[in-house]
Each structure stands twice: as C-alpha cells, then as structure tokens.
Amino acid sequence: MTNEEIKTKGQTYLMNTFNRGAICMVEGQGSYLKDADGKQYLDFLAGIAVNALGHNHPKVTAAIAEQAAKLVHCSNFYWIEPQVQLAEKLITNSVLDKVFFGNSGAEANEGAIKLARKYGREVHGEGCYEIITADNSFHGRTLATLTATGQKQFHKDYDPFLEGFHYVPFNDFEALAAKVTEKTCAILLEPIQGEGGVYVGDQAYLQQVRALCDEKDILLIFDEVQTGMGRTGKLFAYEGYGVEPDVMTLAKALGNGVPIGALLAKDAVASHFKPGDHGSTFGGNPLVCAAAFATIQAIEDENILTNVNEMGNYFKEKLVAFKEKYDFILDVRGKGLLLGMELAMKGTDIVAKCLEKGVIINCTHDTVLRFLPPLNVTSAEIDKAVAVMDEVFQTIEA
Ligand code: PMP
Numbered sequence: 001m002t003n004e005e006i007k008t009k010g011q012t013y014l015m016n017t018f019n020r021g022a023i024c025m026v027e028g029q030g031s032y033l034k035d036a037d038g039k040q041y042l043d044f045l046a047g048i049a050v051n052a053l054g055h056n057h058p059k060v061t062a063a064i065a066e067q068a069a070k071l072v073h074c075s076n077f078y079w080i081e082p083q084v085q086l087a088e089k090l091i092t093n094s095v096l097d098k099v100f101f102g103n104s105g106a107e108a109n110e111g112a113i114k115l116a117r118k119y120g121r122e123v124h125g126e127g128c129y130e131i132i133t134a135d136n137s138f139h140g141r142t143l144a145t146l147t148a149t150g151q152k153q154f155h156k157d158y159d160p161f162l163e164g165f166h167y168v169p170f171n172d173f174e175a176l177a178a179k180v181t182e183k184t185c186a187i188l189l190e191p192i193q194g195e196g197g198v199y200v201g202d203q204a205y206l207q208q209v210r211a212l213c214d215e216k217d218i219l220l221i222f223d224e225v226q227t228g229m230g231r232t233g234k235l236f237a238y239e240g241y242g243v244e245p246d247v248m249t250l251a252k253a254l255g256n257g258v259p260i261g262a263l264l265a266k267d268a269v270a271s272h273f274k275p276g277d278h279g280s281t282f283g284g285n286p287l288v289c290a291a292a293f294a295t296i297q298a299i300e301d302e303n304i305l306t307n308v309n310e311m312g313n314y315f316k317e318k319l320v321a322f323k324e325k326y327d328f329i330l331d332v333r334g335k336g337l338l339l340g341m342e343l344a345m346k347g348t349d350i351v352a353k354c355l356e357k358g359v360i361i362n363c364t365h366d367t368v369l370r371f372l373p374p375l376n377v378t379s380a381e382i383d384k385a386v387a388v389m390d391e392v393f394q395t396i397e398a
Contacts, residue, residue, distance in 0.1 A: 003036045021355060028055025031374050031381050033360070041355070044373045044385050045362045049194070049226050049338070052253035053298055054374035060256045063294035064287065073285045082289035089296050090264060093235055095244045098270035100263045101284030105225035105251035106140025108261035111278055112188070112221050112247050113144050115265060118272045119219060120185025130183040134170040136365075138195035139188065139223055148188055151196060151365075170199055173208045180212065186219040186247070187212075191237040194226035197365035198333055198340025206243045213246070219269060221247040225261070226338065229253035230299050230375050233309040233336035240335065253375075256295040260288040304375050311377050312336040318386045319371075326393050337377065341369040353392040359385050 001009075006024040025041075027034040031054050033041045046052065053060060067082060074080065087099045102108050113131065120128035133139065137150040146154060147161040155161065164183070168175045170193060180187075187209060193199040213220040222245035227237035231253065234240045238248070246269050251261035261283075282288075299305070316332065319341055323329040331342040343350070347363030354361050362370045373381070 001036060006036055021352075023355075030054040030056070031377055040358060042359045042381060042385055042388075044371050044377075045360045046372050046374045047257060048252070048362070049231055049372045050252045051257050052229055052231070052375045053256050053295060053302075053304070054376055055257070057256060057295075057298060059298045060291055060294045063290045064258065067287050067290035070286070072287045073282065075281070076279065076284065080284060080286055080289065082286045082293060083284040086284075086289040086293045086296075089293060090250075090262065093296070094248070094264060095238075095266075096248055096264035097267040098265055100270075100273070100278065100280075101289070102261040102263065102280045103259045103282050103288075104140070104261045105223075105249065106142045106145045106261075107280065107283070108225065108249035108251055108263045109139045109145045109148065109188075109223060110142055111263040112186075112223075112249050113148065114278060115247065115263065115269065115273060116186035116188075116219050116221060118277070119269055122272055123217065124182070124185070127183050128185045130164040130166065130181070131186045131188055132166045132168060132176060132179050132184060133188045134190070134193070135167050136170055136193055136196035136199065137167075137188075137190055137223075138193070139190075139225075170196075171202050171205045173205050173212075176209065177212060180216060180218065184216070184218050186221050188221040188223060190223045190225075190227065191241060192227050192232065192335060192338055194338065194370070195364055197342070197368040198338060198370055200333055200335055201241070203241050203243075206241050210243045219246045221245060221249070223249050225249055225251045229295070230304050230308055231336055231338050231372070233305060233312055235299070235305065237335070254295065255288050255292040258288045258291040260284075260292050299375070302376065307377075308336045308375050311373075311379065311382060312339070314379055315339060315371065315373070315377075315382045315386075318382065322386075322389070322393065326397055328396060329393075334371075337371070337373055337375055339371040340364075341371075343367045343369065350389075350392055350396060353395065354388055357388045357391065359388040361385075361389075 003023045023035040025033045117129045133148045135150040139145040139148040150167045191201045228250045247265045319332045328344045347369045351363045364370045
C-alpha cells in the first residue's frame with residue numbers, strides 16, 4: 001500500500017486518538033526509517049525513546065526470532081526462563097531487589113501505585129494511601145496513572161478520578177514538604193520530566209526528597225519509563241543523582257520496541273505483594289523478555305552508555321550554538337540523549353518542516369522541541385540532523 005492508501009484505511013477503521021502525520025513507516029534500520037512510498041527519514045525520536053538501539057538491531061531481532069521459534073507465551077502459573085534471566089539482569093544492575101513485569105509504562109505505574117497503597121496501609125495504617133506527584137508530570141493514560149499525571153489538560157472529561165493524589169511544583173522542596181502528612185504513602189516523580197517539556201530534576205531537590213522519605217518512611221517512586229535504560233548516560237537516571245528510589249518503573253526502551261514494562265522495588269516493599277495481589281496475563285512473557293535481555297546485553301557489550309555521554313555532549317553543544325544564533329530559541333536543556341529546546345512559539349511548524357526534509361523530531365508541551373535519537377547514534381547522523389534543522393530554522397527566522 002502507499003502512504004495515502006494506508007492513511008485512508010486508518011481514518012476509516014482506527015479510533016481517532018493520535019495526531020498522526022500523513023506518512024506510514026514500513027521499515028526501520030538503525031537510525032533510519034522508510035515510509036510506504038520509499039522515502040527515508042533519520043529518526044531522532046526513536047519511537048519516543050523506545051528504539052534505544054535503533055531499528056532492527058541484529059542481536060535483538062535474532063533473540064526475538066529465536067525465542068518465537070521456541071515459546072512465545074505461557075502463563076505466569078509457571079516459571080519462565082527468559083523472565084528470570086531478565087529479572088536477574090535488571091536486579092544485579094540496579095539497587096532494587098525484585099521485579100514484576102507488565103506490558104507498558106502505564107501498567108508499570110499502575111502496579112507501583114497499588115504497591116505503594118498496600119505498603120502504606122500495612123506499615124502505617126488504614127488512612128495511609130495518599131500519593132504526591134509533580135505538576136507537569138506524565139505517568140500514563142490509564143485512570144490511575146492519568147490521575148497521577150500532573151498535566152491537567154489530559155484530565156478533561158475523564159473524572160471522577162482516584163482519591164488521594166496531590167500535585168506540587170517540580171523542583172520545589174518546600175512546596176512538597178508542606179503537602180506531606182501522615183496519610184502520605186509515596187512520592188512519585190520522573191527524575192527528568194520528558195513529556196512535560198524536558199525539565200531536569202535538581203540533584204539537591206531529589207536528595208532532599210529522599211531524606212524526607214527516609215525520615216517519614218514514605219516510598220520514593222521514580223518513574224524511569226522515559227529516562228531509564230541508558231537514555232541519560234547511566235543505565236538508570238537515579239544513578240546520576242546518587243539518589244536511590246524504593247520503587248522504580250521502566251518500559252519504553254526496555255525491550256527496544258516490543259511492549260514490556262517493569263515495576264522494581266526494594267525487598268521491604270516488594271514483600272507486601274502476596275500471591276493473588278497483582279497480575280498480568282501477558283506480563284513477562286518469554287518473547288518480550290528475550291528481547292529485553294538482548295537489549296540490555298547489547299547496551300553493555302557495545303559501550304552504549306559511553307556513546308550516550310559523548311554524543312549527548314556533542315549534540316547539546318550544537319543545540320546551544322543554535323540558541324546563540326536564533327533569537328526564537330529560549331533554552332536548551334536535558335541530560336545524555338534526552339534533550340529539549342524551548343522555543344518562543346509553538347514547535348509544530350518546525351517539526352513538520354524537518355519531517356519534509358527527512359528528519360524526525362518531536363515537539364512536546366507545545367513549545368519544546370524534544371530530541372530522542374537512538375542511543376547508538378553517530379556524530380555523522382547528528383551532523384546531518386543539525387544541518388537540516390539549521391535550514392529549517394533559517395526559514396523560521398525569515
Ligand atoms: N511514564 C512516563 C515518564 C512516560 O514518558 C510515559 C510515556 N510517554 C509513560 C509513563 C506511559 O508509558 P506507556 O505509554 O508505555 O503506557
């Protein structure tokens with residue numbers, strides 16, 4: 001089918017929930033995508049931080065094919081070899097002790113919210129179930145995670161929401177401390193707010209939050225769905241802050257494209273889940289776990305974190321140079337290869353013009369261009385994207 005034919009069928013049969021461009025991607029290889037009409041694109045969005053190792057990474061593709069030929073699914077009534085192998089890999093590489101697998105970021109956060117409520121009740125008593133999250137945060141589209149999400153434009157028409165959620169300005173410790181009561185069981189934060197416009201958590205803030213949680217025996221939950229799996233230059237963003245969460249959620253890049261989410265927790269927290277307390281039919285199935293294991297193995301074997309740090313600095317320097325050159329660029333921020341550029345106007349026009357010229361970037365929170373290239377991106381690919389952006393920026397300035 002052509003782009004046009006696919007679009008027409010999509011408009012006929014799909015629920016209209018996404019603002020989609022007029023093209024359809026049919027193939028991916030490394031940092032490149034190809035649409036149904038054969039045009040190539042440099043992908044600096046990577047499936048919104050999903051395709052960490054680019055498209056069709058040979059080791060991940062081989063792991064999927066091998067596992068598909070062996071066993072795709074069985075039930076969690078039995079032990080699953082790829083699931084325990086992946087669990088071991090995640091636990092030995094993090095400060096968390098136990099993991100539960102689901103299918104998405106929202107599902108991982110749902111599990112975190114349930115676990116936090118159970119912990120609060122069992123440790124502090126019946127009234128301890130409230131959760132504090134940040135203004136401008138994003139935690140998912142299911143009802144509990146939407147409730148947790150601090151971007152209120154997503155709430156419209158979906159009330160009534162869950163009880164017991166409070167929202168505080170991000171990076172403002174006093175505002176947060178003022179909201180904590182004996183009813184608070186957890187504080188849920190993204191170390192860097194991705195969807196909210198690439199706002200980086202301050203180290204001092206996150207350290208103060210950690211100390212407060214220790215003092216009051218409140219759980220600190222880090223939503224690392226977007227920041228995890230190397231995106232910020234460490235396997236997990238918390239490592240860069242020297243702040244250990246009690247609970248952490250992962251998804252997106254975890255399986256380099258296959259749907260998998262994970263809820264990790266310290267033993268003292270995880271032990272509050274007993275058989276029958278939580279579940280997921282597909283969660284942790286052999287296929288996605290084999291893909292995720294191969295992804296982490298490749299991140300280790302191919303020195304991906306070093307590349308993220310080097311290419312992150314290289315790319316950020318270019319973006320900072322743009323800020324000097326163009327008045328409409330107000331700020332450049334981010335860590336590793338999670339970078340944002342705040343504009344004086346909406347970014348949709350720039351995104352569309354870059355797409356026309358074969359470079360995929362994204363705009364979030366209306367005015368922030370967001371760059372999420374594959375973690376194995378090369379300097380030549382960055383140069384290419386930067387050259388296209390420069391051409392587009394010139395047309396904007398004119
Ligand atoms: N948390 C964060 C920080 C996210 O960025 C996202 C997705 N953008 C989610 C949760 C939800 O993940 P999913 O779409 O896989 O449910």
